[in-house]
Amino acid sequence: MNEFAVLRPSSLREALNMKAKYGKRAKVLAGGTDLVVQLKxxxxxxxxxxxxxxxxxxxxxxxxxxxxxxxxLTSHSKICSDPSLMRKAEPLCEACAQIGSPQIRNRGTIGGNLVNASPAADSALALLALGAEFVIESTAGQRIIPAQEFFLGPGETALRENELLTEIKFKALEPTEGGAFFKLGRRNALAISIASAAAWVKLSADFRVVEEAKVCLGAVAPVPLRAVRTEEMLKGVKVDSLELRDIEKSATEESSPITDIRSSAQYRRMVVGVLARRAVESALRRAAGQIDAGVSGGVVGCD
Ligand SMILES: Cc1cc2nc3c(=O)[nH]c(=O)nc-3n(C[C@H](O)[C@H](O)[C@H](O)COP(=O)(O)OP(=O)(O)OC[C@H]3O[C@@H](n4cnc5c(N)ncnc54)[C@H](O)[C@@H]3O)c2cc1C
Structure with missing residues (x-):
């Protein structure tokens, strides 16, 4: 590690002034689980x-x-164990519950996960499915952008050098809506996703028709990806006549993974379709008010 000065602002205002003064010469430390590794x-x-x-x-x-x-600065542990989020933000709770290990979830923050901008960032995918907006601040004021516009490439975001990400906002799940998050890693814990999928669906009032849907794919493109063609396939379809195999095939076709140390592109392409199908299936069950414990990735391993 090179030598650097450490500044500890005591308020957001002070932190924004420091950001304005030092710009890209300064790095921001939240939980440090990504940043310290990169510095070392x-x-x-x-x-x-x-x-x-x-x-x-x-x-x-x-x-x-x-x-x-x-x-x-909210930790993954806090998010996945917050009772007010369980039913209202299921995919996010599931994503945060599966990040790293208890130590990483206690230390790592949602803001750090998003700004680090890995295509495999678990909370990013869930927030994309939930249609979240990100609040960004600088000394010049505040701007709000949709999650989809935040990620520009691996490690690259729409954040300017004088800005901090301060808040995440999204609509709580309604009774006819459901969501789910699934990931596959090389192990059950402490594993970055080889591939992941999150889904959100909104059913008609009689629970028979899919009115709206979002299907998001992780670690299979340079950014967390909205599978828009798969989403279109779901819209207006009667739940009874839905062919989940078509969802799997379509999600696979929309992915464009690379081969790296974690997996081959071929394996990722195959797996992401299966994960997308499971996420959609689970989201549909939840939207219809059915309990599907054991089917989904589940909120497990929370502290
Ligand atoms: C062993 C291990 C396992 C892991 N497993 C997973 C996993 O399963 N899934 C997963 O998604 N990730 C995983 N991670 C990655 C990491 O833990 C998460 O991305 C974590 O949420 C990062 O948060 P942090 O607070 O530690 O960020 P930091 O390391 O403090 O910061 C990360 C980046 O974000 C910037 N930053 C942080 N907060 C802000 C802000 N508010 N405004 C502007 N910039 C900001 C920092 O400058 C830095 O560039 C793992 C990491 C380790 C070491």
Missing amino acids: RKNISTSVLIDISRLDELRFVKVDGHVIRIGT
């Missing part, structure tokens, strides 16, 4: 580290009517 491996270097980990004003889960707001 000398993949990145910095002269200033802005340690925002003590800013409690960015650590919250709030349910404002139908809107859920999560501060970006």
